[in-house]
Amino acid sequence: MASAKESDDSPNTPSSPNNVFKDPDDGRQRFLLELEFVQCLANPTYIHYLAQNRYFEDEAFIGYLKYLQYWQRPEYTKFIMYPHCLYFLELLQNANFRNAMAHPGNKELAHRQQFFFWKNYRNNRLKHILPRPLPEPPTALPAAPQPPVAPVTSVAATTIAMTAAPTPALSPMQYGIPSGSALGKSELRTGGVDRRKRKKEV
Template structure:
Protein backbone atom coordinates (compact mmCIF):
# COMPACT_ATOMS: atom_id res chain seq x y z
CA UNK A 1 0.00 0.00 0.00
CA UNK A 2 2.87 2.33 0.79
CA UNK A 3 4.46 1.55 -2.56
CA UNK A 4 1.22 2.50 -4.34
CA UNK A 5 1.16 5.81 -2.51
CA UNK A 6 4.78 6.51 -3.55
CA UNK A 7 3.87 5.84 -7.18
CA UNK A 8 0.92 8.22 -6.94
CA UNK A 9 3.16 10.92 -5.43
CA UNK A 10 5.80 10.53 -8.15
CA UNK A 11 3.17 10.69 -10.89
CA UNK A 12 1.78 13.87 -9.33
CA UNK A 13 5.29 15.42 -9.27
CA UNK A 14 5.90 14.57 -12.94
CA UNK A 15 2.57 15.96 -14.05
CA UNK A 16 2.97 19.28 -12.17
CA UNK A 17 4.50 22.03 -14.37
CA UNK A 18 8.06 23.16 -13.46
CA UNK A 19 8.45 26.69 -12.24
CA UNK A 20 10.39 28.80 -14.72
CA UNK A 21 12.23 31.84 -13.39
CA UNK A 22 10.95 35.08 -14.81
CA UNK A 23 12.66 38.43 -14.40
CA UNK A 24 10.49 40.91 -12.51
CA UNK A 25 11.38 43.67 -15.01
CA UNK A 26 11.18 41.46 -18.15
CA UNK A 27 14.98 41.16 -18.38
CA UNK A 28 15.75 44.87 -18.50
CA UNK A 29 18.21 44.73 -15.59
CA UNK A 30 20.02 41.73 -17.09
CA UNK A 31 20.15 43.43 -20.49
CA UNK A 32 21.76 46.55 -18.99
CA UNK A 33 24.28 44.58 -16.94
CA UNK A 34 25.40 42.50 -19.91
CA UNK A 35 25.56 45.56 -22.14
CA UNK A 36 27.75 47.36 -19.60
CA UNK A 37 30.06 44.36 -19.20
CA UNK A 38 30.45 43.83 -22.94
CA UNK A 39 31.32 47.48 -23.47
CA UNK A 40 33.93 47.31 -20.69
CA UNK A 41 35.80 44.86 -22.92
CA UNK A 42 36.70 47.78 -25.21
CA UNK A 43 39.30 48.76 -22.59
CA UNK A 44 42.55 46.72 -22.79
CA UNK A 45 43.35 47.67 -19.18
CA UNK A 46 40.12 46.00 -18.02
CA UNK A 47 40.93 42.85 -20.03
CA UNK A 48 44.37 42.88 -18.39
CA UNK A 49 42.67 43.15 -14.99
CA UNK A 50 40.50 40.10 -15.77
CA UNK A 51 43.55 38.13 -16.87
CA UNK A 52 45.59 39.14 -13.81
CA UNK A 53 42.78 38.02 -11.49
CA UNK A 54 42.54 34.66 -13.30
CA UNK A 55 39.01 35.06 -14.57
CA UNK A 56 40.11 33.47 -17.83
CA UNK A 57 41.03 30.27 -16.01
CA UNK A 58 37.39 29.74 -14.99
CA UNK A 59 35.51 27.56 -17.49
CA UNK A 60 32.18 29.12 -16.49
CA UNK A 61 33.54 32.58 -17.33
CA UNK A 62 34.85 31.34 -20.70
CA UNK A 63 31.37 29.98 -21.40
CA UNK A 64 29.90 33.34 -20.44
CA UNK A 65 32.16 35.07 -22.98
CA UNK A 66 30.91 32.65 -25.65
CA UNK A 67 27.32 33.35 -24.65
CA UNK A 68 27.89 37.13 -24.96
CA UNK A 69 28.58 36.80 -28.68
CA UNK A 70 24.86 37.35 -29.25
CA UNK A 71 25.70 41.09 -29.06
CA UNK A 72 27.06 40.81 -32.59
CA UNK A 73 23.57 40.23 -33.95
CA UNK A 74 21.93 43.25 -35.65
CA UNK A 75 19.08 43.57 -33.16
CA UNK A 76 21.59 43.99 -30.30
CA UNK A 77 24.55 45.67 -31.98
CA UNK A 78 22.59 48.91 -32.35
CA UNK A 79 22.90 49.44 -28.58
CA UNK A 80 26.72 49.23 -28.61
CA UNK A 81 28.44 52.60 -28.24
CA UNK A 82 32.06 51.30 -28.26
CA UNK A 83 32.42 48.90 -31.20
CA UNK A 84 35.94 47.89 -30.18
CA UNK A 85 34.37 45.79 -27.45
CA UNK A 86 32.99 43.36 -30.03
CA UNK A 87 36.42 43.05 -31.63
CA UNK A 88 37.99 42.23 -28.27
CA UNK A 89 35.12 39.88 -27.43
CA UNK A 90 35.96 37.95 -30.59
CA UNK A 91 39.66 37.89 -29.68
CA UNK A 92 38.84 36.64 -26.17
CA UNK A 93 37.44 33.45 -27.65
CA UNK A 94 41.09 32.55 -28.37
CA UNK A 95 43.04 31.06 -25.45
CA UNK A 96 46.39 32.46 -26.61
CA UNK A 97 45.01 36.02 -26.57
CA UNK A 98 43.57 35.50 -23.09
CA UNK A 99 46.94 34.29 -21.81
CA UNK A 100 48.86 37.08 -23.57
CA UNK A 101 46.74 39.81 -21.99
CA UNK A 102 48.03 38.83 -18.55
CA UNK A 103 51.37 40.49 -19.38
CA UNK A 104 51.61 44.28 -18.92
CA UNK A 105 53.70 44.72 -22.09
CA UNK A 106 50.96 43.15 -24.22
CA UNK A 107 48.38 45.34 -22.54
CA UNK A 108 50.41 48.45 -23.40
CA UNK A 109 50.90 47.27 -26.98
CA UNK A 110 47.17 46.65 -27.40
CA UNK A 111 46.33 50.04 -25.92
CA UNK A 112 48.83 51.78 -28.23
CA UNK A 113 47.46 50.04 -31.33
CA UNK A 114 43.94 51.00 -30.32
CA UNK A 115 45.04 54.63 -29.95
CA UNK A 116 46.66 54.67 -33.40
CA UNK A 117 43.52 53.15 -34.88
CA UNK A 118 41.38 55.93 -33.39
CA UNK A 119 43.89 58.57 -34.43
CA UNK A 120 44.03 57.55 -38.10
CA UNK A 121 40.62 55.98 -38.61
CA UNK A 122 38.90 59.09 -39.99
CA UNK A 123 41.64 59.89 -42.49
CA UNK A 124 41.92 56.28 -43.63
CA UNK A 125 38.16 56.07 -43.98
CA UNK A 126 37.96 59.30 -45.99
CA UNK A 127 40.51 57.94 -48.44
CA UNK A 128 38.04 55.21 -49.38
CA UNK A 129 34.83 57.24 -49.12
CA UNK A 130 35.66 60.49 -50.89
CA UNK A 131 35.58 60.30 -54.68
CA UNK A 132 38.94 60.64 -56.33
CA UNK A 133 39.36 63.38 -58.92
CA UNK A 134 39.03 62.21 -62.48
CA UNK A 135 42.21 62.22 -64.56
CA UNK A 136 42.54 65.21 -66.84
CA UNK A 137 41.70 64.39 -70.44
CA UNK A 138 44.63 64.39 -72.80
CA UNK A 139 44.28 66.86 -75.66
CA UNK A 140 45.12 65.47 -79.08
CA UNK A 141 47.70 67.58 -80.97
CA UNK A 142 46.23 69.66 -83.80
CA UNK A 143 46.76 68.49 -87.34
CA UNK A 144 48.87 71.55 -88.26
CA UNK A 145 51.33 70.99 -85.38
CA UNK A 146 55.06 71.33 -85.91
CA UNK A 147 57.00 68.21 -86.88
CA UNK A 148 58.90 66.43 -84.10
CA UNK A 149 62.29 67.86 -83.16
CA UNK A 150 65.38 66.59 -84.93
CA UNK A 151 67.86 64.57 -82.90
CA UNK A 152 70.56 66.77 -81.33
CA UNK A 153 73.77 67.20 -83.26
CA UNK A 154 77.28 66.84 -81.85
CA UNK A 155 77.74 70.61 -81.45
CA UNK A 156 74.51 71.08 -79.52
CA UNK A 157 75.35 68.10 -77.32
CA UNK A 158 78.82 69.52 -76.57
CA UNK A 159 77.34 72.92 -75.75
CA UNK A 160 74.74 71.39 -73.45
CA UNK A 161 77.30 69.17 -71.69
CA UNK A 162 79.66 72.10 -70.98
CA UNK A 163 79.63 73.04 -67.31
CA UNK A 164 77.73 76.16 -66.44
CA UNK A 165 79.99 78.76 -64.87
CA UNK A 166 78.82 79.74 -61.42
CA UNK A 167 78.87 83.40 -60.33
CA UNK A 168 82.04 84.36 -58.45
CA UNK A 169 81.83 83.84 -54.71
CA UNK A 170 82.84 86.94 -52.73
CA UNK A 171 85.78 86.58 -50.43
CA UNK A 172 84.96 86.57 -46.72
CA UNK A 173 87.46 89.40 -46.24
CA UNK A 174 85.27 91.69 -48.33
CA UNK A 175 82.58 91.68 -45.64
CA UNK A 176 84.93 93.24 -43.05
CA UNK A 177 86.26 96.06 -45.24
CA UNK A 178 84.04 99.16 -45.10
CA UNK A 179 83.11 100.68 -48.37
CA UNK A 180 83.75 104.38 -48.89
CA UNK A 181 86.52 106.80 -47.82
CA UNK A 182 88.97 105.92 -45.07
CA UNK A 183 88.13 106.94 -41.52
CA UNK A 184 88.99 110.47 -40.42
CA UNK A 185 91.50 111.10 -37.62
CA UNK A 186 88.89 112.53 -35.29
CA UNK A 187 86.55 109.52 -35.82
CA UNK A 188 85.68 107.96 -32.44
CA UNK A 189 86.66 104.54 -33.76
CA UNK A 190 90.19 105.79 -34.40
CA UNK A 191 90.30 107.40 -30.94
CA UNK A 192 89.68 104.02 -29.32
CA UNK A 193 92.53 102.56 -31.33
CA UNK A 194 94.91 105.38 -30.27
CA UNK A 195 94.08 104.91 -26.62
CA UNK A 196 94.75 101.23 -26.89
CA UNK A 197 98.10 101.95 -28.49
CA UNK A 198 99.06 104.40 -25.70
CA UNK A 199 98.23 101.83 -23.02
CA UNK A 200 100.19 99.15 -24.81
CA UNK A 201 103.22 101.52 -25.23
Protein backbone atom coordinates in the same frame (compact mmCIF):
# COMPACT_ATOMS: atom_id res chain seq x y z
CA MET B 1 -3.10 6.21 -9.63
CA ALA B 2 -5.38 9.11 -10.47
CA SER B 3 -3.77 11.25 -7.83
CA ALA B 4 -0.35 10.46 -9.27
CA LYS B 5 -1.50 11.48 -12.74
CA GLU B 6 -3.04 14.63 -11.40
CA SER B 7 0.19 15.49 -9.61
CA ASP B 8 2.12 14.93 -12.83
CA ASP B 9 -0.22 17.21 -14.78
CA SER B 10 -0.36 19.89 -12.12
CA PRO B 11 1.00 23.33 -13.19
CA ASN B 12 3.38 23.39 -10.22
CA THR B 13 5.73 20.75 -11.59
CA PRO B 14 9.23 21.95 -12.61
CA SER B 15 8.77 20.69 -16.18
CA SER B 16 5.68 22.81 -16.70
CA PRO B 17 6.16 25.75 -19.13
CA ASN B 18 4.34 27.99 -16.68
CA ASN B 19 7.32 27.79 -14.29
CA VAL B 20 9.81 29.37 -16.77
CA PHE B 21 11.59 32.23 -15.04
CA LYS B 22 10.66 35.66 -16.32
CA ASP B 23 12.41 38.88 -15.47
CA PRO B 24 10.09 41.35 -13.76
CA ASP B 25 11.27 44.10 -16.16
CA ASP B 26 11.26 41.85 -19.27
CA GLY B 27 15.07 41.47 -19.19
CA ARG B 28 15.86 45.16 -19.36
CA GLN B 29 18.17 45.09 -16.33
CA ARG B 30 20.02 42.04 -17.61
CA PHE B 31 20.38 43.62 -21.04
CA LEU B 32 21.92 46.77 -19.59
CA LEU B 33 24.33 44.85 -17.35
CA GLU B 34 25.58 42.67 -20.16
CA LEU B 35 25.88 45.66 -22.47
CA GLU B 36 27.96 47.50 -19.89
CA PHE B 37 30.24 44.53 -19.28
CA VAL B 38 30.78 43.85 -22.99
CA GLN B 39 31.73 47.48 -23.61
CA CYS B 40 34.22 47.35 -20.74
CA LEU B 41 36.15 44.83 -22.81
CA ALA B 42 37.12 47.65 -25.19
CA ASN B 43 39.66 48.74 -22.56
CA PRO B 44 42.91 46.70 -22.62
CA THR B 45 43.62 47.81 -19.04
CA TYR B 46 40.39 46.17 -17.87
CA ILE B 47 41.26 42.95 -19.71
CA HIS B 48 44.67 43.07 -18.02
CA TYR B 49 42.90 43.45 -14.67
CA LEU B 50 40.77 40.36 -15.36
CA ALA B 51 43.85 38.36 -16.32
CA GLN B 52 45.82 39.50 -13.25
CA ASN B 53 42.98 38.46 -10.96
CA ARG B 54 42.74 35.03 -12.64
CA TYR B 55 39.21 35.41 -13.97
CA PHE B 56 40.34 33.68 -17.15
CA GLU B 57 41.17 30.54 -15.16
CA ASP B 58 37.50 30.10 -14.24
CA GLU B 59 35.67 27.84 -16.69
CA ALA B 60 32.35 29.46 -15.85
CA PHE B 61 33.71 32.88 -16.77
CA ILE B 62 35.12 31.55 -20.06
CA GLY B 63 31.70 30.08 -20.81
CA TYR B 64 30.16 33.46 -20.06
CA LEU B 65 32.50 35.06 -22.60
CA LYS B 66 31.34 32.54 -25.20
CA TYR B 67 27.73 33.31 -24.34
CA LEU B 68 28.33 37.03 -24.85
CA GLN B 69 29.18 36.50 -28.50
CA TYR B 70 25.53 37.11 -29.35
CA TRP B 71 26.41 40.83 -29.20
CA GLN B 72 28.07 40.40 -32.58
CA ARG B 73 24.71 39.92 -34.23
CA PRO B 74 23.38 42.96 -36.15
CA GLU B 75 20.30 43.41 -33.97
CA TYR B 76 22.57 43.91 -30.93
CA THR B 77 25.56 45.71 -32.40
CA LYS B 78 23.45 48.83 -32.95
CA PHE B 79 23.54 49.38 -29.17
CA ILE B 80 27.35 49.20 -28.97
CA MET B 81 29.10 52.55 -28.60
CA TYR B 82 32.68 51.18 -28.46
CA PRO B 83 33.11 48.68 -31.32
CA HIS B 84 36.57 47.63 -30.14
CA CYS B 85 34.88 45.59 -27.43
CA LEU B 86 33.59 43.15 -30.05
CA TYR B 87 37.08 42.71 -31.46
CA PHE B 88 38.54 42.00 -28.00
CA LEU B 89 35.61 39.72 -27.20
CA GLU B 90 36.56 37.65 -30.24
CA LEU B 91 40.23 37.59 -29.19
CA LEU B 92 39.29 36.50 -25.67
CA GLN B 93 37.96 33.23 -27.05
CA ASN B 94 41.63 32.28 -27.60
CA ALA B 95 43.51 30.94 -24.56
CA ASN B 96 46.84 32.32 -25.81
CA PHE B 97 45.46 35.86 -25.89
CA ARG B 98 43.97 35.49 -22.41
CA ASN B 99 47.32 34.37 -21.03
CA ALA B 100 49.26 37.07 -22.88
CA MET B 101 47.11 39.87 -21.49
CA ALA B 102 48.36 39.06 -17.99
CA HIS B 103 51.69 40.73 -18.86
CA PRO B 104 51.87 44.54 -18.59
CA GLY B 105 53.94 44.81 -21.78
CA ASN B 106 51.25 43.17 -23.87
CA LYS B 107 48.63 45.39 -22.29
CA GLU B 108 50.63 48.48 -23.27
CA LEU B 109 51.13 47.14 -26.78
CA ALA B 110 47.39 46.55 -27.25
CA HIS B 111 46.61 50.01 -25.88
CA ARG B 112 49.16 51.64 -28.20
CA GLN B 113 47.85 49.85 -31.28
CA GLN B 114 44.33 50.84 -30.31
CA PHE B 115 45.40 54.49 -30.11
CA PHE B 116 47.01 54.35 -33.57
CA PHE B 117 43.81 52.84 -34.95
CA TRP B 118 41.72 55.68 -33.53
CA LYS B 119 44.23 58.22 -34.80
CA ASN B 120 44.27 57.06 -38.42
CA TYR B 121 40.86 55.41 -38.76
CA ARG B 122 39.06 58.50 -40.06
CA ASN B 123 41.62 59.31 -42.73
CA ASN B 124 41.91 55.70 -43.85
CA ARG B 125 38.13 55.36 -43.96
CA LEU B 126 37.63 58.56 -45.95
CA LYS B 127 39.92 57.22 -48.68
CA HIS B 128 37.36 54.50 -49.38
CA ILE B 129 34.18 56.51 -48.71
CA LEU B 130 34.77 59.77 -50.55
CA PRO B 131 34.12 59.62 -54.30
CA ARG B 132 37.18 59.90 -56.43
CA PRO B 133 37.28 62.62 -59.10
CA LEU B 134 36.58 61.45 -62.63
CA PRO B 135 39.55 61.40 -65.00
CA GLU B 136 39.75 64.49 -67.16
CA PRO B 137 39.20 64.00 -70.91
CA PRO B 138 42.33 64.31 -73.04
CA THR B 139 42.75 67.83 -74.35
CA ALA B 140 44.43 68.88 -77.60
CA LEU B 141 47.88 70.37 -77.40
CA PRO B 142 47.78 74.18 -77.22
CA ALA B 143 48.82 76.04 -80.38
CA ALA B 144 52.19 77.72 -80.43
CA PRO B 145 51.95 81.35 -79.30
CA GLN B 146 52.25 83.85 -82.14
CA PRO B 147 54.31 87.01 -81.76
CA PRO B 148 52.23 90.11 -81.16
CA VAL B 149 51.56 92.20 -84.26
CA ALA B 150 52.07 95.91 -83.81
CA PRO B 151 49.18 98.09 -84.95
CA VAL B 152 49.57 99.83 -88.34
CA THR B 153 49.16 103.29 -86.89
CA SER B 154 52.18 102.98 -84.60
CA VAL B 155 54.40 101.71 -87.45
CA ALA B 156 53.34 104.57 -89.71
CA ALA B 157 53.90 107.12 -86.97
CA THR B 158 57.43 105.89 -86.34
CA THR B 159 58.34 105.96 -90.03
CA ILE B 160 56.97 109.49 -90.43
CA ALA B 161 58.86 110.67 -87.37
CA MET B 162 62.09 109.15 -88.71
CA THR B 163 61.79 110.75 -92.13
CA ALA B 164 60.65 114.14 -90.84
CA ALA B 165 63.34 114.55 -88.22
CA PRO B 166 66.46 116.36 -89.69
CA THR B 167 69.70 114.47 -89.36
CA PRO B 168 72.38 116.54 -87.63
CA ALA B 169 75.67 117.15 -89.46
CA LEU B 170 78.51 115.06 -88.20
CA SER B 171 81.61 116.75 -86.84
CA PRO B 172 85.05 115.84 -88.13
CA MET B 173 85.69 113.95 -84.94
CA GLN B 174 82.81 111.57 -85.76
CA TYR B 175 84.22 110.63 -89.16
CA GLY B 176 86.96 108.65 -87.57
CA ILE B 177 89.77 111.17 -87.89
CA PRO B 178 92.28 110.45 -85.17
CA SER B 179 92.65 113.20 -82.66
CA GLY B 180 96.44 113.24 -82.85
CA SER B 181 96.79 113.23 -86.66
CA ALA B 182 98.34 116.22 -88.55
CA LEU B 183 95.47 116.36 -91.00
CA GLY B 184 92.95 117.11 -88.39
CA LYS B 185 95.07 119.78 -86.71
CA SER B 186 95.86 121.58 -89.97
CA GLU B 187 92.21 121.66 -91.01
CA LEU B 188 91.21 123.08 -87.68
CA ARG B 189 93.99 125.72 -87.84
CA THR B 190 93.22 126.82 -91.38
CA GLY B 191 89.58 127.07 -90.56
CA GLY B 192 90.41 129.38 -87.67
CA VAL B 193 92.76 131.58 -89.80
CA ASP B 194 90.12 132.03 -92.45
CA ARG B 195 87.63 133.29 -89.90
CA ARG B 196 90.09 135.88 -88.52
CA LYS B 197 90.91 137.13 -91.99
CA ARG B 198 87.28 137.57 -92.82
CA LYS B 199 86.70 139.56 -89.68
CA LYS B 200 89.62 141.90 -90.52
CA GLU B 201 88.47 142.36 -94.12
CA VAL B 202 85.01 143.30 -92.98
